Amino acid sequence: MCGIAGLHLRDEQLQPHLGELLGSMLCQAAERGTDAAGVGIYGDPGLNPAGRSTVCVIDVARGADESAGAVAALLGAPVTGRASGQTMVFTAAAGPQELAAAVRTALPEAVLTSRGTSLAVLKGTGHPDDLASTFRLAEATGYQGVAHTRMATESAVTPTGSHPYSVGPDQCIVHNGSFSNHATIRRELVAEGIAFDSENDTEVGARFVAHQLTQGADVHKALRLLCERFDGFYTLLVATENSFAVVRDAIACKPAVIAETDRWVAMASEYRYLTGLPGIDNARVFEPEPEVVYAWER
C-alpha cells in the first residue's frame, strides 16, 4: 500500500498555493504509508530560478556550501546549493545535463533525484507530515505537483527507494503497486546501456518511460507501451514539463480517483485527499478505467 496524489493547476491564480494544496493531499495520504515520502514540484521560482537548471540529489556526505563549491569548480560557473530535508538542491546557469554531470563527478556518493528547468524532487525517509515541513512544502508555488507516501513492500526503506522517481529531464513518476517482471525489463534496459540508481521496481518503470520519451514517444504512447510490457499492479501518475497523466493496470485493484474543475485537475489514491481543494464539492469526480491513459497538457 502506498498513497499517491497529484495536482495540475489550470488557473494561474492558484499557483501561489500549490505547495499548501499539495501538502494537504500528502498529509491525508500518510495513512497509506509512513515509511517515506516525496514530492515533485513544477515551476517554483525558488527551486527552479529563471535561466538556471536545477539538480536535486540525496545521500550527499558533505554540507550544502561545500558541495556546491565542489560542483562549481568542475562546472566552471557559480552554483548555489541548499538542503531541503534529506534532499540537496543545486542550481546553476548551465544546461541540466552539464550540471547533472558536474554533480555526479563532484559528489560520487550522491544519487540524483531530478534534473531540469521546471522540476525539483524532494524526498526522503520518515513520516510524511515531518517531511512536508522539512521540504517547506507549504511555501512552495508552481503549476503542478505530485506526491507519494510509501509503505515499502518490495525494496528497502531508504531515500533512494522513495518516490517520486525522476530519471529524465523534468520527468517524474509516482507508483502505487508493484511490478512483477521488473527484473527482466531492468536487464533489457541495462543491456541497452541504461544505468540504475536503486533496486526499486518503480525506477524500472521510470527508466522505461524515459527511454520511450527519448525515442520519440509522447507520454500517451509511452504509457500504452508500459501497459503492454509490464506485469503487476500499478496506478501510476506521470508528469513532464507540459503534461500530467494517469494510468492503471488491467486488473485495477490499486485505487485511483480523478477530480476535475475549470481551475485544476487532481488525482489521488483516495477521494479524501482531495477534500481540501477549492471547489471540490462541485468537481467532476470519477474513477479512471483500467489501461486507459488519461493525460492533460498545459
Add this chain to the structure above:
Amino acid sequence: MGTLITDLPTDRPNADPELVAATGTCAARFDLATATVRALNAALHAEPEGSSAAYEVSHPRGAHSIAVGINRPVSVRIDGHVGYYCAGMNQQASVEIHGNAGVGVAENMMSGRVHVHGDASQAAGATAHGGLLVVDGNAAARCGISMKGVDIVVGGNVGHMSGFMAQAGRLVVCGDAGDALGDSVYETRIYVKGTVASLGADCIRKPMRAEHLAELAELLAAAGRDDDPADFTRYGSARTLYSFHVDNAASY
C-alpha cells in the same frame, strides 16, 4: 461528541429537535467536519431494537467506514462523497449516499437498503447476503463479487469482473458491463440492458422467461427506475464448472 447513550430514544447524541419535528421520529445530525466517524457509528449501534431514528450526516469528506455494522431499521442520509466500506455489514437500515462511494460500499450487507446517488468504486456489494443496493451512476470493477443473495441495481455501467463467483441474488445493470462478466458465476441471475464487453468463464446468455421479466420489473421498481424489462438480457451459469472435470482444468 462521543457521549455514551444512556437514556434512549430521545436523549441520543446529536439529537436535533428540528429534524425530529420534520421527520416525526427520533433524529440526530452528525457533522463529520467536527464529529468523528466512531461517534456516529457508536450512536447508530446504540439505537434500541426497532428504532426507526433518522440520521443526517454532513461533510463525510471521503471518510472510510461510515455507517458500518448497523443492525436497526434506522435511516441514514449522507450528504457528500464517502470513502471505503460505507454501510458495510448493514442489517435492516436504509442508508442513502448523496454522492459517490469508495471501495466496497455495502460489502457483506445482510438486509436493508443502500442507495448511492452517484458512482460506486470497485467491489460494490461484495459478498453481500441480502438487502438491496442501488447505484444510480456507474459501479467500477468487481461489482457484486461473490454476492450471496443481495440484489444490486446499477443505473449506469459496471466494470470488469462484475459478478465474479456470484452465488445468489440478482445483479441488474442498466448500462454496459465490462470484461469477464459473471466469471465462474453460481446461481446469481444477471440482467444487462446494454452491451457486455465479454463474458467470463462459464457465464452464458439465457432466455428471458415470464418469471424473469416479472422479477426484473420488481427490482427496477424497487430501485425507482422506469427501464423496460424487455430491453434486458439475462446471463447466468452454464453450470459446467460445478464439479471438477479434467477437461475444464484451464478454466479454473
